[in-house]
Structure formats: structure tokens, C-alpha cells
Amino acid sequence: MHIIVLGAGIVGVTTAYFLHEKGYTVTVVDRQREVAVETSFGNAGHVCPSYATPWAAPGMPAKALKWTVQSWLGMETALRWSPRLDRHQWRWLRQFLSQCNAERYAINKARMGRLARYSHSQLKAIRERLDIQYEQTTGGNLQVFRTQEGLDNAGLAAGVLAEAGVPFQLLDVAGCMAFDPALEAARGQLVGGMLLPQDETGNCPLFARALAEWLKTQGVVFRLGTAVRALAHAGGELTGLHVDDEHGQSALLQADAYVVACASASVSLLAPLGLSLPVYPVKGYAITAPVTDAAAAPRSGVMDEYYKVAITRMGNHIRAAGTAEIGNWDTRVSPRDCATAIKSLKSLYPNGADMSRLQYWAGLRPMTPDGAPLIGATSYARLYLNAGHGSNGWTTACGSSRLIADRIAGVTSEIVSDDLGPLRVI
Numbered sequence: 380m381h382i383i384v385l386g387a388g389i390v391g392v393t394t395a396y397f398l399h400e401k402g403y404t405v406t407v408v409d410r411q412r413e414v415a416v417e418t419s420f421g422n423a424g425h426v427c428p429s430y431a432t433p434w435a436a437p438g439m440p441a442k443a444l445k446w447t448v449q450s451w452l453g454m455e456t457a458l459r460w461s462p463r464l465d466r467h468q469w470r471w472l473r474q475f476l477s478q479c480n481a482e483r484y485a486i487n488k489a490r491m492g493r494l495a496r497y498s499h500s501q502l503k504a505i506r507e508r509l510d511i512q513y514e515q516t517t518g519g520n521l522q523v524f525r526t527q528e529g530l531d532n533a534g535l536a537a538g539v540l541a542e543a544g545v546p547f548q549l550l551d552v553a554g555c556m557a558f559d560p561a562l563e564a565a566r567g568q569l570v571g572g573m574l575l576p577q578d579e580t581g582n583c584p585l586f587a588r589a590l591a592e593w594l595k596t597q598g599v600v601f602r603l604g605t606a607v608r609a610l611a612h613a614g615g616e617l618t619g620l621h622v623d624d625e626h627g628q629s630a631l632l633q634a635d636a637y638v639v640a641c642a643s644a645s646v647s648l649l650a651p652l653g654l655s656l657p658v659y660p661v662k663g664y665a666i667t668a669p670v671t672d673a674a675a676a677p678r679s680g681v682m683d684e685y686y687k688v689a690i691t692r693m694g695n696h697i698r699a700a701g702t703a704e705i706g707n708w709d710t711r712v713s714p715r716d717c718a719t720a721i722k723s724l725k726s727l728y729p730n731g732a733d734m735s736r737l738q739y740w741a742g743l744r745p746m747t748p749d750g751a752p753l754i755g756a757t758s759y760a761r762l763y764l765n766a767g768h769g770s771n772g773w774t775t776a777c778g779s780s781r782l783i784a785d786r787i788a789g790v791t792s793e794i795v796s797d798d799l800g801p802l803r804v805i
């Protein structure tokens with residue numbers, strides 16, 4: 380049986396891996412000429428099964444309103460929103476707001492945590508099997524708090540983690556320094572932290588490319604530089620893909636099944652089939668700077684809860700990523716857009732990075748209103764979906780991809796996954 384995976388981001392590549400594992404013949408198609416150059420390229424690199432949390436939470440509407448007004452007044456904030464005359468945006472926002480209550484939050488958080496923890500086990504199995512090196516750090520990530528309010532909220536989150544059996548440690552300021560001595564330079568700004576010892580970091584595109592290279596040696600075909608223009612269908616089933624290659628040649632590609640892993644672009648691909656996906660692009664920004672003094676750089680992943688900026692040691696570099704911008708679909712970036720990430724990095728690790736050599740990046744998080752990706756069969760025969768991984772796609776890719784491969788193979792999944800289906804009601 381031949382399966383085409385649409386998309387060669389982290390989700391598409393890991394999907395190809397698990398389909399190959401099942402014995403299928405696999406082709407991966409992507410419009411880009413390289414693997415993992417869109418959203419998967421510049422993410423913060425946190426693999427955070429303990430931290431994975433829906434953005435839709437009680438209290439979020441008020442916070443979002445405050446941030447929006449502040450951003451309209453020109454202040455640096457974690458969230459920016461440009462209202463558009465776009466039914467898709469307003470429908471997504473309405474669905475997002477419907478999830479901002481305690482009951483939905485508990486359900487959504489439990490679902491995301493289950494997937495993220497499963498995904499972590501699958502990631503570890505791949506790296507052990509193939510000995511993939513991707514600038515990973517293990518041994519835990521640290522959340523740091525700059526305000527008492529932030530620390531109090533961590534106390535509430537601790538209850539949820541304890542209930543789920545996820546290890547964590549609430550730390551005072553000295554405890555934060557003990558975990559990451561480079562934070563000494565920021566001692567006066569912190570009130571405490573939470574250590575999540577199971578969480579990790581890693582360079583997502585390095586992992587995706589190493590895995591793709593291995594898959595190629597196993598016979599998986601990567602048709603890069605090939606854009607899917609439209610999905611062909613008849614009688615309620617998918618019959619092929621109309622593609623244009625990089626030389627402008629058009630073709631119809633056919634297989635026995637198709638898995639769409641095109642992140643936010645999945646929406647416009649599936650819309651002509653009458654499938655309306657609850658995925659909306661939420662733009663984020665990242666800066667990357669060379670390490671100047673290893674002792675003054677983070678040892679792994681740090682989440683600056685006040686600015687909502689994730690800071691990560693990636694080999695000889697430090698990355699800082701954050702900001703959620705709703706209503707901005709392009710991936711252009713200016714230094715001004717990265718002001719919050721710069722501020723956070725400079726204040727926590729003032730001597731760790733060469734800030735005169737910053738690289739800037741922006742990507743579109745494919746967000747669902749409830750935070751979890753859409754994994755499973757669609758209402759069209761032969762057409763499957765693995766998309767909408769939002770702010771956690773590096774964390775959840777391996778688990779999602781194992782689930783979709785199990786689903787196609789008709790194998791019972793190792794975790795409950797019915798509530799991750801693309802047709803779920805949000």
C-alpha cells in the first residue's frame with residue numbers, strides 16, 4: 380500500500396517514519412526544497428510533556444483583552460491581535476473563548492498532557508534506535524517567575540501536575556540558581572521557579588532532517604519543491620493530488636491513502652472539499668544568538684512566565700521565542716517584532732549571548748481552539764489528517780504520528796485517542 384504524506388515539517392517527517400515502520404511505501408511531498416523550513420524551523424525547541432497546556436484557560440479572555448489594548452498602545456506584550464474581516468478568524472476566536480472555562484480547560488489539558496507524554500516516549504525510542512543527535516538537552520526545563528502572582532499561579536498548576544503524576548519541584552530563587560547557575564545575573568528579578576525534570580530541549584529541524592535522511596536510505600521518497608495545488612476527489616473519496624513541481628510542471632500524484640500534515644496551510648487545501656478545519660495561524664517570533672560565555676548561558680530550557688518567552692540552549696547558540704500575534708498571516712519579521720524576546724533574554728542571561736549577531740525568525744503556529752492537534756480520518760475515504768499542533772508541535776509530533784499510523788493500519792492505539800479526531804466538536 381502506497382501512502383503520500385503532504386508536508387515535510389516535523390509532523391510530516393515523523394508521520395513518514397511511523398508509516399514506513401508499518402511496512403507501507405511512503406512518499407513525502409512538500410512545496411519547500413528542504414525539510415522543516417517552515418514552522419518547524421525556528422521554534423523554541425522545548426520538548427515539554429510536563430508543560431504542554433492549552434492557551435484557552437479561565438482568566439485568559441481578560442488577560443488577552445489587557446494585552447491587546449496594551450499592544451494597541453505600543454507596549455510590549457505577549458499577545459497582539461489585528462482584527463480582520465475574516466469569518467475564519469472570528470469563528471476561531473468564538474471557539475477559543477468557548478474553551479476558556481475550568482471544565483474545558485481540565486479536559487483539554489489532560490488530553491494534551493496524555494499526548495505529549497506519549498509523544499515523549501516515541502521521541503526517545505526513535506533517538507535511541509537511530510542515534511540521532513540534535514543538540515538535545517535532558518534533565519529538565521525551568522519555569523521562572525518574576526512576580527508573586529506568577530508564583531501563586533504555579534502553585535495552582537502544581538495541583539494539576541500532581542494529579543496527573545507528573546514530577547515537578549517548586550523552587551525558591553536559590554533553587555533556580557542551583558539548577559541553572561547562569562541565572563545568577565538575574566537574581567534580583569526572580570521570585571521563584573518550577574523545575575520540570577522530565578522536560579527536554581532539542582533542535583527540531585536538525586532532528587527532522589536527520590530522520591528524513593535515514594528514511595531516504597530506507598526507500599522513503601521525498602518529492603521536495605512540489606506544491607500541492609488541489610486535492611482531487613470523486614464520490615466521497617480522495618483520488619489524487621494536483622501538484623506543480625519547481626520547474627512549473629503539473630502532475631497528478633496518486634496513492635492508496637493521503638495524510639495531510641501541512642500545518643495552517645491544511646485549512647485552504649481542505650476547504651474546497653467542504654471540510655472546515657478549526658486551525659488558525661498564530662504568528663510567533665524567535666531570535667537566535669551565538670553563545671559568548673558558556674557559563675553565562677542557559678544549560679537547557681527556561682520559560683520566562685512573565686514575558687511568555689521560551690529560552691533555550693541549542694549547541695553554541697541561545698534561542699528565545701515568544702509572542703502570539705493573531706491576524707498576521709505572513710512570516711516577515713523585523714527586530715521590533717522581537718522586542719519582547721530580546722528583553723527577556725537580555726535580562727535573564729545578560730552575558731551569555733552576542734546580541735550584536737542576532738538572527739530573526741517568525742513562524743505560524745497552527746493553533747486549534749482547544750489546543751490539541753487534529754489526528755485521524757476525515758469524512759473522505761483515503762484522506763487523513765495530522766495537523767493543528769499549535770505551540771506544541773515539536774513536543775507532540777512523534778506521538779501524533781504514531782497514532783495516525785496506527786489508525787491507518789487499523790491497530791488499536793496505545794493511548795486513548797478518540798478525542799483527538801479531526802471531526803471532534805469544539
Ligand SMILES: Cc1cc2nc3c(=O)[nH]c(=O)nc-3n(C[C@H](O)[C@H](O)[C@H](O)COP(=O)(O)OP(=O)(O)OC[C@H]3O[C@@H](n4cnc5c(N)ncnc54)[C@H](O)[C@@H]3O)c2cc1C
Binds near residue numbers: 640743771775
Ligand atoms: C515562535 C514559535 C515557538 C515554538 N516553540 C515550540 C516549542 O518550544 N516546542 C514545541 O513543541 N513547539 C513549538 N512551536 C510549535 C511548533 O513549531 C509547531 O507546532 C510545529 O513546527 C508544526 O509542525 P508541522 O510539521 O505541522 O508544520 P510545518 O513545519 O509548518 O510543516 C508543514 C509543511 O507543509 C508544507 N506545505 C504546506 N502547504 C503545502 C502545499 N500546498 N503543498 C506542499 N507542501 C505544503 C510546508 O512547506 C511545510 O514544510 C513553536 C512555534 C513557534 C511559531
